[in-house]
Amino acid sequence: MDRKTIFTELKKVLAPYTENKEMLDGISEETDLIRDLKINSANLVDIIIDAESQYNIEIDFDSAEKMYKVGSCIDVIIDKMNQSA
Amino acid sequence: MKSAGNDIVALRSVDKQRTSQFRFYSKILSALEQALYHQPQFAEIPFENYVWLLWSVKESAYKYLKRTIPGLVFSPTKIIIQHIEIPVGPLINKFEGIQWESNGYSEEFYRGKVIYGSHTFYFRSKISEEWIATVVNNNENFENVWWGIQSIDDAGYYHQSKAVRTLLLNKLNSFFPGDLQVEKNPVGYPVILKDLEDLHIPVSLAHDDRFVAYSFILNPLNNS
Amino acid sequence: MYNDILTYLPYKSSFLFIDNISALDMNGVTGDYTLRKDAFFYEDHFVNNPVTPGVIITEIMAQIGLVVLGIHLIISGNRKAGVTMDGGSFPLLTATDVSFFKMVLPGEKVIVTSKKQYFRFGKLKCLIEMHNGAAELVAKGIFSGIIKNAVIKK
Numbered sequence: 001m002d003r004k005t006i007f008t009e010l011k012k013v014l015a016p017y018t019e020n021k022e023m024l025d026g027i028s029e030e031t032d033l034i035r036d037l038k039i040n041s042a043n044l045v046d047i048i049i050d051a052e053s054q055y056n057i058e059i060d061f062d063s064a065e066k067m068y069k070v071g072s073c074i075d076v077i078i079d080k081m082n083q084s085a
Numbered sequence: 086m087k088s089a090g091n092d093i094v095a096l097r098s099v100d101k102q103r104t105s106q107f108r109f110y111s112k113i114l115s116a117l118e119q120a121l122y123h124q125p126q127f128a129e130i131p132f133e134n135y136v137w138l139l140w141s142v143k144e145s146a147y148k149y150l151k152r153t154i155p156g157l158v159f160s161p162t163k164i165i166i167q168h169i170e171i172p173v174g175p176l177i178n179k180f181e182g183i184q185w186e187s188n189g190y191s192e193e194f195y196r197g198k199v200i201y202g203s204h205t206f207y208f209r210s211k212i213s214e215e216w217i218a219t220v221v222n223n224n225e226n227f228e229n230v231w232w233g234i235q236s237i238d239d240a241g242y243y244h245q246s247k248a249v250r251t252l253l254l255n256k257l258n259s260f261f262p263g264d265l266q267v268e269k270n271p272v273g274y275p276v277i278l279k280d281l282e283d284l285h286i287p288v289s290l291a292h293d294d295r296f297v298a299y300s301f302i303l304n305p306l307n308n309s
Numbered sequence: 310m311y312n313d314i315l316t317y318l319p320y321k322s323s324f325l326f327i328d329n330i331s332a333l334d335m336n337g338v339t340g341d342y343t344l345r346k347d348a349f350f351y352e353d354h355f356v357n358n359p360v361t362p363g364v365i366i367t368e369i370m371a372q373i374g375l376v377v378l379g380i381h382l383i384i385s386g387n388r389k390a391g392v393t394m395d396g397g398s399f400p401l402l403t404a405t406d407v408s409f410f411k412m413v414l415p416g417e418k419v420i421v422t423s424k425k426q427y428f429r430f431g432k433l434k435c436l437i438e439m440h441n442g443a444a445e446l447v448a449k450g451i452f453s454g455i456i457k458n459a460v461i462k463k
Contacts, residue, residue: 012090019242035273038242040293041144041159042094042137045112046098064112182408182448184363189404189453228403233363251355255362258350306401 001081006029006074013050029071044068051077057084089287089302090149090206090221091232092141096134096292097140097215103135113140113161126171134177134212138195139166141219142208146199148289149206149221155272166208169197186212186233186256216293221299231256232300239308240295249290249297255287260305317379317380318372323349326369333381337424337435340373346415361413366439366448367405374437376400382428382441400433400454407450411441418442423452431456 011024018024018037033039033047048064051057051073057080059067066072110119113136121127122135130138135259143164151157163174173192195210199221209227210219220232233256237248250267257277266278267288277284288301311330318325332339344361351359379400413419419439426434433454439447 042098042140042293045109045161046100046103049103049106049109049111061112061160061162065158068158084184180408182410183412184409185407186363186367187406190406190451193406235363252363255350256364259364259368274368 001078003074003078006077007070009054010051010070010073010077013047013054014039017047027070029069029074031070033068033070033073049072055081057081087287087302088152089224089230089289089300090145090147091289091291091298091300092144092219093142093147093234093291093293093296093298094137094217095215095296096137096217097220098294099133099137101133104136113143115162118166121166121169127169129176132169134217137217138169138210138212138219140263141210141217142166142197142221144291145208145219145289146201146206149223150201150204151272152274152287153174164199164201167198167200169195171195176212178211178213180215180236182236184233184235184252185211188230188231189228191227201227216296218291218296218298219290222302229302229304230300231303232298234296234298237295237297244281245292245297249292249299252297253288253290253299253301256299257288257301260303314377314381317377317384318373322366326365326372327377330373330377333377333387333395335382335425337422337436338374338378338381339420339422340377341418341420342369342373343418344413344415351415359415361415361417363407363409363448366409366419367402367407367450369419369450370407370421370423370437370439370448370450370456371402371405373421374435375402375433375452375454377456378423378425378435379433382433383456400456402452402454403432404453407448407452409448411445411447413441413447419447426451 015024017039020038023037034041048059052059055077059076059080063076067076118139127135139206143161145213146164147159172194197208199206199208206221206223207225208219208221214247218234220230222230235252254265261279263279268276268278275288275290277288286301286303291298310363311333315327326342328342330340348364350362384394419441421439423435423437426436433456435452437452438449441447
């Protein structure tokens with residue numbers, strides 16, 4: 001699975017937790033989940049769990065703490081998929 | 086350096102079922118904190134309240150630390166709650182009102198100690214049927230810690246943001262009459278300006294769903 | 310009836326939130342205040358939708374329920390001796406825990422009732438309630454303050 005596909009799918013994962021759906025269309029890898037997308041930090045764990053289910057991976061603490069930008073989320077997902085493959 | 090940290094969790098937006106799954110709560114609670122729940126004093130506290138109580142303490146401590154460690158990333162399992170005491174009185178308060186505020190009281194709250202590396206904090210939390218709210222301080226004396234909560238009609242982000250600022254500035258205005266403003270500094274924490282000068286009052290803001298909350302540290306005697 | 314105690318209060322008129330003290334003894338106090346429509350805090354709170362801020366409600370409760378009662382507790386028995394109050398001798402609010410239930414609009418009259426929980430070692434703790442003209446509960450809370458000794462003029 002390539003980076004672009006994950007990027008598109010990640011928008012769907014984030015959608016339930018963002019209020020500003022239009023903003024989601026304009027995101028880039030540099031978009032900060034909390035600061036830019038106004039996602040409540042209490043939902044970060046939900047996003048990690050949803051990503052785990054979507055890609056059948058397990059995200060450990062050290063990786064989870066990197067997942068505050070769209071780009072770093074994709075990095076972690078690719079990294080974990082390669083590990084489990 | 087003096088700082089401030091608070092958090093509020095709206096219980097309506099909590100997914101109880103998901104919270105009770107190991108793969109969820111193990112990303113928030115350390116193994117020791119998971120074990121701590123089985124102490125008899127927590128027997129009457131629902132597990133989801135326990136998880137989100139600890140979450141709110143960790144998030145509050147993170148906000149407190151962020152002022153001194155700007156590059157800090159929130160990692161819940163690294164901020165560790167060492168000790169929790171439950172309130173004298175009801176474990177869950179009825180919150181039929183529209184607003185609540187407090188400073189100084191202790192035995193009516195959940196209270197305890199939290200550590201991050203070599204940093205030690207103390208917390209006070211209050212649980213109502215609708216929310217869990219926490220405030221932290223670097224000292225066990227909460228006399229100069231002010232915190233308040235308000236319920237709002239509109240849970241939209243921009244409305245929350247405006248409502249929490251109005252609530253805070255009204256409270257601060259009773260100590261500092263005049264034109265006050267809340268600005269965010271580049272690291273992301275709020276600063277209070279009076280006539281465009283930084284008042285150097287550590288404040289912390291939080292919102293979730295239909296609830297907004299503030300906290301700040303102020304000794305009224307030093308400022309009057 | 311008990312309004313002579315108001316002369317001991319150290320507030321200026323724009324920050325004095327007491328009109329009447331209708332009952333006062335060693336265990337409690339009742340008083341009222343009518344919110345002025347032109348009060349300074351309605352200008353911004355909120356624009357075109359004035360509502361009394363919670364902090365003002367707290368201040369009204371503290372002035373009637375804690376400050377008036379506190380001053381009464383210090384000066385009773387000493388009134389004839391000529392007690393004066395200065396900035397250092399009125400009750401200082403040290404802890405509050407207040408819940409608000411109803412909004413108060415400009416022009417509304419509010420009634421504050423305070424019951425002393427204890428007065429020990431200069432610390433006064435009261436349970437204070439505020440009702441509106443329709444006898445609905447507006448706010449309720451616990452207030453504590455420290456009272457330093459008043460200066461008694463010889």
